[in-house]
Amino acid sequence: MPEPLSFEITHRLPGASARTGVVTTPHGRFATPAFMPVGTKGTIKGLFPHLVASTGSEIILNNAYHLLLRPGDDLVARRGGMHEFMGWDGPILTDSGGYQAFSMADVNRIDDDGVTFKSIIDGSAIHLGPERAMEIQNNLGADIIMAFDDCPPSVDGIHGTGKAAYGRRLEEAVRRTTEWLHRCVEAHARPEDQALFGIVQGGTDPDLRSRSLEEITPLDLPGYAIGGVAVGEAPEQIHAVVRSVAPLLPEDRPRYLMGVGYERDIVEAVHAGIDMFDCVLPTRNGRSATAFTRRGRLNLRNARFKEDDQPLEPGCPCLACCPDHPLSMGRKGVFSRSYIRHLFLAEEMMGPILVSLHNIQHFQSLMLDIRKAIRDDAWPLLERDWPVLGDPALKG
Secondary structure, eight states: OOOSOEEEEEEEOTTSSOEEEEEEETTEEEEESEEEEBOTTSSOTTOOHHHHHHTTOOOEEEEHHHHHHTTOHHHHHHTTOHHHHHTOOSOEEEEOSHHHHHHTGGGEEEETTEEEEEOTTTOOEEEEOHHHHHHHHHHHTOSEEEOOOOOOOOGGGOOSSHHHHHHHHHHHHHHHHHHHHHHHHHHOSOTTTSEEEEEEOOTTOHHHHHHHHHHHGGGOOSEEEEOSSSSSOOHHHHHHHHHHHGGGSOTTSOEEETTOOSHHHHHHHHHHTOOEEEESHHHHHHTTTEEEETTEEEETTSGGGTTOOSOSSTTOOSTTTOTTOTTSTTOOSOOOHHHHHHHHHTTOTHHHHHHHHHHHHHHHHHHHHHHHHHHTTOTTHHHHHOGGGTOHHHHO
16 A cells, blocks of 8 residues: 655754654645644635745645535535645645634533534534544545544643543543544545544643553554644643653654644744644734734734834745745835734735735744754754744743
C-alpha cells in the first residue's frame, strides 16, 4: 500500500530538538516548521486562495464539524473534495471535530460512544463519533486527517471539587482518546492517500501525558499531535507540557501542536521539536483591527494612527505593506495605517481583508526566520530580529 505522507528532516539545531523538514502529500509539499492558516468553513475569511498562497502559506486547515453542518460532507465529496470545492491546490489538514466537544460544551453531550451536538444551524441533534468523523474526513478529502479525540477543558473549566474532578476528567479523556483512535484506524477508508494523525491528551498531568504517549504512539501512524494545550492554561503550563511530550513523539514523523499560535509559544515549541502549528489568531485579530508586528500588536482603531502614513510594518512583504508586491497590479506606495484605520471606522470590508492578509504574512515570516535560524545555527538572533519574543509586555 502506498504511503499517504512522507517526512524528511533536513536540518537540526545543535543542542536542541528543533529541526527543519519537508512533508510531502498527494497535493504537494510543505516546509516545516509550518504554520497553517485556519479556514474553518472552507475559506480563510475574506481572502482568495491566491492571496493566502502569496503569504508563503503552503498548507491550510479546515474543520470537519463545521463542514458537516454546511454544506455537508456528501455534497463536498460529489464535487471532488475540498481542494476542488474551495480552489486550493495545496495540502489541507482537517480537524476531526473533537475540539468542538470542548469549545461547544454548552450545546453537547459526551459519552464513550462520541459527542451529540445541538446544531448551531437549526438546533437538530447531531451525533459525532470516531466512525462518523472518519467518514466525514474521507469525504472531504484532506491530505492529513485527525483522529477523533476527547479534548478536556483546563482545570478552571471543570465543574466539581478542584483537582480531584480535574484528574478524573483527564483520565476519562485519555481513555476515550485511545479507544476512539483504535476505532478511527479501523474506520479509515482511504489510508493510501489520507494520513491519519493520532492525538496525545492528558492535560497538564505529566503521568497522564506519558500514559497517553504510550498508548497512542505504538499504532505507527504517519504523524502525531499534542492536543488539549490551548484550552485555558497559562503559557508556562503549555510550555512545560510541550517540552515533556514533544521529544518523546516518534522522531521520524511530523509533530503537530494543535491550536497554539502566539509567537513566543511557537518558538518555544519549535525548540522542543514541534513541526506544525495552526491558530485562528491572525485572521480573528485581523477582523477586529489588530495587526501583529515584530514589536507587538497594533490596535488600529486607536486615535494615534489617525494620521500615521506608515505601512502596518515597514519591510513586511505582504500586499498591504509592500509597494512592489507581485499582486499589487502596478499600485505604488502602501496602504497606510491611517487609511486602514479609516476602513475599519467606515466599516469597509477591505480593512479586515488587508489586516488578515498582513497577519498571516507575519506568522509565515516568523516561520521563515525560524527555519533559517535552525539551518544557520543562529537561534539567538531570533530575539534580536523579533523583539516580541523577548519582552512579555509586548505580547499584549
